[in-house]
Amino acid sequence: MYAATMLVNTSQRLSWCDAARVTKEFTAPHSPQMNGPVKCQFATNGGKALASMIQACLTDVAQQLLWAEACSAASENTNIMCNTKNKQKSPLKLWTGEKPKIYAHLIEWGRVGYVADRQKIMKQFQPKAAPCIFVGYAQDHSGDVYQMYNPFTQKIILSRDITWDDWKCPDPKDGMAEFGSIRKPGIDACLTMPNNNNELNNTNETPNDINHAPDEVAEIPAPDAGRMESDASDAPEAVAIKRPKTTRLERELKRLESPFLNPMSGMESVTVVNNTGNTDGTETTKEKEIYFVFSAELSLDPWEPKTLKQAINGNDKSKWIPSVKSKFMNFISRGVWKKVKREKVKALGRKPLGTKWVFKIKVEQDGSKQYKSRCVTLGYLQIPGVDFSETFSPVASDFTIQIALGVFLYKEKPKSWVLEMMDIEAAFLEADQDQPVYIEWPEGMIELGFILKDDAEEYCCKLNKAMYGNVDAPLQWMKTFANFLTSDVMDMKQSSADPCMFYKKDGKNDLVLLVVVFVDDVLLGGTEKMVKWFKTKISSRFNFTDLGKLRKHLGVWYEWGRDENGDTFFKATMDLLIDETIEAFRNVTGHYASAVSTPAYPGKVLQKHEGEKPVMLDKFRSLTGKIMYVAQKIMPVIANAARKLAQHMLHPGEEHWKALEHLVGYLGTTKGKGLIYQRPKELQSVSWADLNYATKCFGYH
Numbered sequence: 001m002y003a004a005t006m007l008v009n010t011s012q013r014l015s016w017c018d019a020a021r022v023t024k025e026f027t028a029p030h031s032p033q034m035n036g037p038v039k040c041q042f043a044t045n046g047g048k049a050l051a052s053m054i055q056a057c058l059t060d061v062a063q064q065l066l067w068a069e070a071c072s073a074a075s076e077n078t079n080i081m082c083n084t085k086n087k088q089k090s091p092l093k094l095w096t097g098e099k100p101k102i103y104a105h106l107i108e109w110g111r112v113g114y115v116a117d118r119q120k121i122m123k124q125f126q127p128k129a130a131p132c133i134f135v136g137y138a139q140d141h142s143g144d145v146y147q148m149y150n151p152f153t154q155k156i157i158l159s160r161d162i163t164w165d166d167w168k169c170p171d172p173k174d175g176m177a178e179f180g181s182i183r184k185p186g187i188d189a190c191l192t193m194p195n196n197n198n199e200l201n202n203t204n205e206t207p208n209d210i211n212h213a214p215d216e217v218a219e220i221p222a223p224d225a226g227r228m229e230s231d232a233s234d235a236p237e238a239v240a241i242k243r244p245k246t247t248r249l250e251r252e253l254k255r256l257e258s259p260f261l262n263p264m265s266g267m268e269s270v271t272v273v274n275n276t277g278n279t280d281g282t283e284t285t286k287e288k289e290i291y292f293v294f295s296a297e298l299s300l301d302p303w304e305p306k307t308l309k310q311a312i313n314g315n316d317k318s319k320w321i322p323s324v325k326s327k328f329m330n331f332i333s334r335g336v337w338k339k340v341k342r343e344k345v346k347a348l349g350r351k352p353l354g355t356k357w358v359f360k361i362k363v364e365q366d367g368s369k370q371y372k373s374r375c376v377t378l379g380y381l382q383i384p385g386v387d388f389s390e391t392f393s394p395v396a397s398d399f400t401i402q403i404a405l406g407v408f409l410y411k412e413k414p415k416s417w418v419l420e421m422m423d424i425e426a427a428f429l430e431a432d433q434d435q436p437v438y439i440e441w442p443e444g445m446i447e448l449g450f451i452l453k454d455d456a457e458e459y460c461c462k463l464n465k466a467m468y469g470n471v472d473a474p475l476q477w478m479k480t481f482a483n484f485l486t487s488d489v490m491d492m493k494q495s496s497a498d499p500c501m502f503y504k505k506d507g508k509n510d511l512v513l514l515v516v517v518f519v520d521d522v523l524l525g526g527t528e529k530m531v532k533w534f535k536t537k538i539s540s541r542f543n544f545t546d547l548g549k550l551r552k553h554l555g556v557w558y559e560w561g562r563d564e565n566g567d568t569f570f571k572a573t574m575d576l577l578i579d580e581t582i583e584a585f586r587n588v589t590g591h592y593a594s595a596v597s598t599p600a601y602p603g604k605v606l607q608k609h610e611g612e613k614p615v616m617l618d619k620f621r622s623l624t625g626k627i628m629y630v631a632q633k634i635m636p637v638i639a640n641a642a643r644k645l646a647q648h649m650l651h652p653g654e655e656h657w658k659a660l661e662h663l664v665g666y667l668g669t670t671k672g673k674g675l676i677y678q679r680p681k682e683l684q685s686v687s688w689a690d691l692n693y694a695t696k697c698f699g700y701h
Contacts, residue, residue, distance in 0.1 A: 056110025376469030609653025
């Protein structure tokens with residue numbers, strides 16, 4: 001009876017009661033003791049809903065957004081639970097005579113689940129599932145169909161194809177403060193601040209471009225009451241939830257688009273501050289100011305922007321804007337492209353490729369930073385046979401680099417050799433383009449004043465040179481550079497063993513110059529006179545940065561020293577990557593690996609994981625890949641342990657994670673140590689082989 005008063009006015013209620021022959025009995029005003037159990041249950045369900053949201057560790061803003069769903073779920077749980085009066089049957093069974101269909105499918109409210117995306121056509125590398133939050137059970141469906149809130153699209157979808165995340169409930173015995181600090185895995189990653197600003201709320205991108213939620217197959221607008229009404233269709237359904245109003249402060253924080261500025265988690269951090277000022281229960285200005293300062297402090301950490309908008313509007317815009325402008329000047333000065341009318345391109349049946357910006361902060365060994373930006377084409381849209389024909393491009397092998405180091409150490413003292421590094425500026429932009437390729441104007445050219453908007457709409461670009469992102473750009477660059485080195489201008493010879501090694505001999509057939517090319521990094525060894533000659537000749541064709549004496553190459557730092565005989569030696573270290581690996585392991589597991597003296601468990605053989613699902617597959621592959629790179633470059637002592645882990649990169653289990661932890665613990669003890677390169681006694685290759693289980697038929701001696 002009370003529920004009817006909430007939906008219709010008095011006259012409608014009286015007419016309905018008379019038509020249904022319902023006897024009316026009004027209660028006296030201001031007499032709550034006369035309220036019936038139905039009205040009291042409203043307050044009870046509200047308390048249950050609040051408890052569910054606190055248990056799910058939702059912030060205040062998230063609680064406001066999902067309050068109705070929590071109340072509805074609390075009411076449904078009340079209807080399927082037996083009470084003290086009816087201990088054998090639930091209210092729903094007493095009313096319908098049937099057992100509730102959701103008994104076998106009960107899930108904790110607020111639990112994170114990954115809803116599978118079953119689109120027939122999906123983009124390459126698009127996530128196959130989206131993290132969503134369980135908010136209730138679907139009406140008029142089977143019991144295993146759930147209502148899941150998608151924070152990215154801010155809609156509720158119905159699905160039964162869900163993989164549930166681990167659930168960990170805070171222990172009330174630890175104190176209520178525990179409920180404000182514990183966050184379930186996945187909550188921070190998927191909750192976003194609703195924003196009414198259409199300019200800033202771009203539905204084509206998820207926050208920080210980290211995760212991409214699947215597109216909804218069917219969207220149903222919300223009824224006037226703001227709740228979902230579903231039919232019996234089997235198709236996925238979604239409704240829009242009314243978003244709360246946002247303040248100017250929240251919109252400005254959203255505009256920053258920083259991965260450290262998560263408004264949902266940030267608002268939680270200020271709830272411990274005592275409210276002052278307003279008495280109507282609204283959030284105070286003091287809390288918002290503290291939240292802003294907290295977020296600004298986090299933004300001071302090193303951070304690489306994901307888009308051009310983030311770069312030119314962020315805290316480091318004074319560093320990124322000059323970097324972006326210099327890239328545009330590289331394009332213009334090198335004649336990378338020329339303007340062509342879009343009608344002409346369309347008549348050829350071609351479509352211009354899109355472009356995007358990539359930003360990277362390069363940290364040097366002394367702690368200094370280089371802000372590097374690069375405009376790349378969307379090469380994955382290129383068509384084989386139309387835009388390119390071949391793609392493979394060689395790079396110098398580790399063996400070739402080690403040979404170059406050994407030759408330098410052997411000739412450094414008697415022949416006065418030097419070993420230096422140089423970097424070819426914008427190498428791919430120097431490569432000649434074989435096939436015609438058309439691209440859109442890079443983002444930022446209009447905003448930074450390099451082209452007028454009318455011209456950008458009428459014209460597009462035709463590439464005269466290769467560009468970063470093109471599938472065949474590395475091959476075109478290697479062809480261009482190799483042709484120049486072997487031309488009459490340089491007259492160098494290309495090694496038949498490694499096409500990335502070039503050398504030059506004098507009239508006495510004595511080696512005087514050795515060059516190793518790894519894309520745009522050039523390792524240069526030879527007499528001081530020939531090194532200067534090489535740089536002079538190269539400058540006539542390419543712009544380059546002279547990096548001086550070899551210090552760093554491909555992530556390896558080289559420390560120079562002299563032994564007791566006065567000969568030069570190198571100490572190769574990779575402390576930065578080792579530290580990165582140790583921290584990455586801690587971020588995954590929550591603890592540091594204990595220091596050990598061996599890279600693997602002695603006498604233990606890793607077995608195949610028999611479980612159905614791999615344990616943190618992507619994290620295992622990432623960490624193992626870092627370790628393999630360290631082993632390949634400077635640490636052969638861990639090669640076997642890394643090889644054993646690599647054998648299980650397809651399906652790792654708990655046993656393999658323990659072995660990985662052991663190896664990471666060993667890496668922690670190697671900091672400051674490195675691989676020593678000493679002067680060889682002679683320039684002669686020494687090889688050996690393990691003859692275990694060998695037979696004479698293989699010709700081993």
